[in-house]
Amino acid sequence: MLRLLARFLKLLGSETAPGQIALGVALALVAGLTPLASLHNLIVLLLLLVLRANLSAFLVALAVFSGFAYLLDPLFHALGLRLLTLPALEGLWTFLYNVPGMRLTRFHHTIVLGSAVVALVLVVPVHLLTAAGVRRYRDVVLARVRALRVVQVLKASRIFRALQAAGEWRDVT
């Protein structure tokens, strides 16, 4: 987990496009908040692989959102139950329920529906905010950290260079 976090911090400081990182996080939001074994996560997997989404960002964010999902399950259940029992939507649900194959999506499960709705509502804002956040991090936070005297001393040290070389060597292998 620590290694994953380190890779994520490294990723934030890398040349990777903020949009790719944001896309990975947004897809992780959907996969993480909703039950992982759901059918719609195959679409998430397809998008993750076909679009230039960052896999490291996806994996880190997936772990984070899965943790949130565990805490938010009661909320998802309440929302899903409310939607599934809303008289105005009964016709829609009944129609979908009778479409062959639709039940395999488990849309009629309260947590699946509740979490999917929350994820879909949040996916665009999260994407935009993440992209903006990465840019802000690189422009402000990372620039300030790099400008710190301590960091410059450390980076100039033999130990740092040795560690960096070892890290690069490990990346190559």
Next chain:
Amino acid sequence: MAGAGGILRPKGIFLFLAALVLIVGAWVLLADTLARRAVEGIGTSLVGARVDLDAADVGLFPPSLVLAGLAVTDPDAPMTNAVEVGRAEFAIEGRPLLAGRLIVRAARLDGVRLGTPRTRSGALTKTPKPKEGEGGFSIPLPELSLPDADTILKDNPLTSVADAEALAKDLKAARAAWEDRLKGLPDKKTVDAYRARIQELGKRKPKGVEEILGAAKDAERVRRDIEGDLKALGAARSDLKRDLAAYRKRAKEVAAAPAAEARRLADRYAGEGLGGVGAFFIKPEVEGIVLSGLAWYRRIEPVVARARKGAGAATVSRPPRGRGEVVRFPERAPLPSFLIRDAAVDVTADGGTVSGEVKNVTTEPEVLGAPLTYAFHGTGLTRVADVKVEGAFDRVDPERPKDRIHVAFAGARVKDRVLAKGGPVPVTLADAAADLRVDGTRAGGADGTIRGALDLGLTGARFEVGRVEGAVARAVAGALEGVRAATVHAEVSGPPDAPRVQVRSDLDRVVGDAVKAAAGARLTALGDDLRAKIAARAAGPIEDATGAVAHLDDSVGGALAGHADALDKLLKDATKEAQKGLKLPF
């Protein structure tokens, strides 16, 4: 499409396909194992003992499932398989799978065997093995349980005494009622008044036609009044006569009651103590058949009766595992989650095969709208000439189960069946041909009671009795050894988990008569003792009752008769006076 730095990653589609192939490949590789574990896990939780499966083979095109070497442990005997299935094939309908429904179009179960031994225990938890009694079960003999007269009288309120007391009480009330009635009937004062009126008529000296006619008219009025009162007295006397006849009849019955009651009690205790002995030997066997059948019924029932609410509206049900809830909506063509439409089953038993079919196996019969039915038939088995089992679990209306079963065994050979291992009369049914018929139903609400009848006929029977001691035991042994045919009838009723089993057999008569003959002297003494003690207790009330009848007759009857006689005499006088007044002077 963007270039190398664009948003699309063309190679990703191949990665996705590779991932899909991996997922499907893993599923195909693991499907058999997953199916095997699912069958074992679900089966074990349903049965309450280990369910083992050698192998499962999941087919995709067309969807199918083949199970090999299925062994279901008998929860009551963990070293025995209740059912063992050599091979089970299920042809699954593909389209309902898309709706999450497992519908088996046809199933075939071959090599089904019952009661096979296991190499290792199938118990889920270690339970202490029930200790088998050293001497086994035994049948108590009546000579040890015949009570004395005082005990019988203590346990039984005497109806003869109560009847006599009730008669005396009724007579007291009747006497009071009659005394009230007498007040409204002609009495001595009435008689005196009539006498005065007649004397006054006699003193008259009418002159002329008009006075003569007037005197005659008065005399006629007196005569009619007396006749009216005589009529009322006659009706009362008739009523009294009827009442007295009824009370005398009751008094006669009450007087004879103590002897009859003594005889009845003696016979009853003789019946309880000495009769029914024949059924004692058969009852444990019959109860064993009934309770074993009901144990399986209770085990199967939760599987077939796991009903959900009607599919007419959206319903919410909590899934067995995981969080959240599944909401179900009305379906155009409702189907249960699980259904085996038709299963052909071949049961290998007793050197032959019992073939049959089971239809509509489902956990949601109310959705299917048809009950689970089963019918099996076997012939030419080693120990049974013909066997039929058929019935239904009808839970189409979950609130009103209508289950039924019919079992018929014809020409079953029974050999060396121990009926009583120890005790005063150790009995073994060494040889017999048995015909067994069981009919059972369950009706009523969800907690409805069961009703059933079991008829067992034994022919060519040979009972063997071990060493016995005592006159009664010897009588029982002799009677049993002479029995060649017997019938047993059992009635079962009550809740399935605590049924009441009543067993009757003609062995009762055969063995009971022998025992009664052996215990005859004791029965005669008991009867005499009872008769004397009951007569002593009933003597007082009976005397009171018979005395009250005589008193009613004397007092009320005497008064009515006296007044009637007096009025009768006066009527004659009044008639004379009337005739005297009508005598014409020419």
